[in-house]
Amino acid sequence: MTATVAAEDGAILSVRDVYKVYGGVRALNGLSLEVARGEVHCVVGPNGAGKSTFFKTLIGVETPTSGKVFYRGRDVTRMPAFRRARLGLSVKFQNISAFGELTALQNLFVPLRRNHRKADIPDRAAAVLARVGLAGLEHQEVRRLSHGQQQWLSIGLSIAAEPDLLLLDEPAAGLSAEETTKTASLIRELNRQGMTIIVIEHDMGFIRSLKARTSVLHYGRLFAQGEFDEIAANEDVRRIYLGTA
Numbered sequence: 001m002t003a004t005v006a007a008e009d010g011a012i013l014s015v016r017d018v019y020k021v022y023g024g025v026r027a028l029n030g031l032s033l034e035v036a037r038g039e040v041h042c043v044v045g046p047n048g049a050g051k052s053t054f055f056k057t058l059i060g061v062e063t064p065t066s067g068k069v070f071y072r073g074r075d076v077t078r079m080p081a082f083r084r085a086r087l088g089l090s091v092k093f094q095n096i097s098a099f100g101e102l103t104a105l106q107n108l109f110v111p112l113r114r115n116h117r118k119a120d121i122p123d124r125a126a127a128v129l130a131r132v133g134l135a136g137l138e139h140q141e142v143r144r145l146s147h148g149q150q151q152w153l154s155i156g157l158s159i160a161a162e163p164d165l166l167l168l169d170e171p172a173a174g175l176s177a178e179e180t181t182k183t184a185s186l187i188r189e190l191n192r193q194g195m196t197i198i199v200i201e202h203d204m205g206f207i208r209s210l211k212a213r214t215s216v217l218h219y220g221r222l223f224a225q226g227e228f229d230e231i232a233a234n235e236d237v238r239r240i241y242l243g244t245a
Contacts, residue, residue, distance in 0.1 A: 011070075012037040012165055012196050013058070018067030020053050020220075027053040028064070029220035035165075035198060040191045042199045042207045042228070045217035046241055051200050054217065055169055058198070059091050060084050072164070090163035094170040096150045097157060100143035104129060104153055107142060111160035124160075131193075132156040132186060148179030152186065165196045172206040184209040208232070216240070 013035040020028040028050050035041045045051050056062040057069060060081035069077045076084055085091075098107045108125040116124050125138055132152040134145075142150060151171065158166060171187070172180045184206060191197055201207055207214060207228055214231045216224040218240050224231060231237055 010037045011035060012072055013198070014068075014070040015054075015057075016068045016070070018057060018064045018069065020050075020057060020062060021065045026220050028057065028067075031067070031217070031221055033215055033222055033225075035196065036213075037164075037196055038191075038194065040187060040197045040199065040210055040212035042201060042210060042212050042214040043217060044201060044204065044207060044214060044231075045223070048219075049217040049223075049240075050220035051217055053220070055167065055200050058167060059089070085161075085163075088162075088164035089167070090158045090161060090165070091167045092155050092158040092169065092171065094173050097154045098142045098150060101141065103139050103141055104134060104145075104156075105138040107153065107157060108160055111157055115161065128156045128160050129153075131159070131190070133182060146179075148175050148182065151175065151179075151183065155186065155190075159190065159195070163195070165198070166190070168197060168199045168201075170201050170203075171199065172201060172203045180206055181209070204232070 011034040015031055015033045018028050018031045019026060031050065031054065043051060043054065053062060057064055060079060063078055068075060071084065071087060071089060105122060105125045108128055109121055112121045112124050122138065129135055129137060132155050134149060134152055134156065137145070142153060145153065171183055175183060187197055187199065187210060199210065211228060214226065214228050215222055216231060216237050223240065224234055224237050
C-alpha cells in the first residue's frame with residue numbers, strides 16, 4: 001500500500017531529506033524542497049551541484065539512498081517512471097525525443113492514442129501543435145523543422161497527455177536568442193493554463209525571463225531559494241557560481 005501525506009501549503013511535489021550516494025560521493029546530501037501547485041519553479045546550480053541526480057530522482061530513473069519523494073501527497077520514492085507518468089508527471093529531456101523521419105502528427109500519435117480514438121487524433125494533434133506554436137505543421141517531417149521547432153514538438157509530446165506536472169531539462173539548450181524568448185513565452189503560457197512546471201537549467205538569462213521562484217542547489221543540498229531577483233543579488237550564490245564557495 002502506497003503511503004500518502006497531506007500536501008503542505010498546496011505543494012504538488014515534496015522532496016524530503018533525500019540522499020543519493022554513489023560509492024563515497026553524495027550527489028544529493030539531505031535535499032529538501034517543495035514545489036507549489038500551479039507555479040513555475042526553476043532549479044539551478046553550478047556543475048556538480050546535484051541537478052541531474054535530482055531530476056533523475058524525480059522521474060524515477062534513480063532511487064534515493066534515503067529520504068522520501070511525494071507527488072500530489074503520495075509517496076512515489078520507489079515508484080517506477082511509467083507509474084509516475086500515469087499519475088500525471090511528464091518529462092521533456094534535454095535531447096530531442098521526436099523521430100526525425102516521421103511527421104509531427106505521426107510523432108504525436110503514440111502519446112495521444114492512449115486517451116483518444118484514432119479518428120480524433122488528427123484534431124487533437126493539431127490542438128497540441130497550436131499550443132506549442134507549431135500550428136499547421138502536422139504533416140511536416142520533423143527532420144525538416146528547425147532546432148527550436150523540434151524542441152517545441154518535444155514539449156508537445158510531453159504535454160499531449162495533459163500532465164499536472166511537467167519537468168523540463170534545459171529547455172533552452174542550443175536555441176537561438178529568438179527561440180529562447182519564444183520558449184520562455186511558451187512555458188509561461190502553459191503555466192497560465194494551469195500546468196505546474198519545473199525547469200532545470202543553467203542559462204541564467206533564460207531563468208531571469210521566466211520570473212519564477214528559483215532554488216539553487218550546491219553540493220547536493222538546497223543552498224538558496226527565492227524570486228530570481230533575490231537569487232541574482234545573493235552574494236553567496238555569486239560565489240558558488242564563481243567557484244569560491
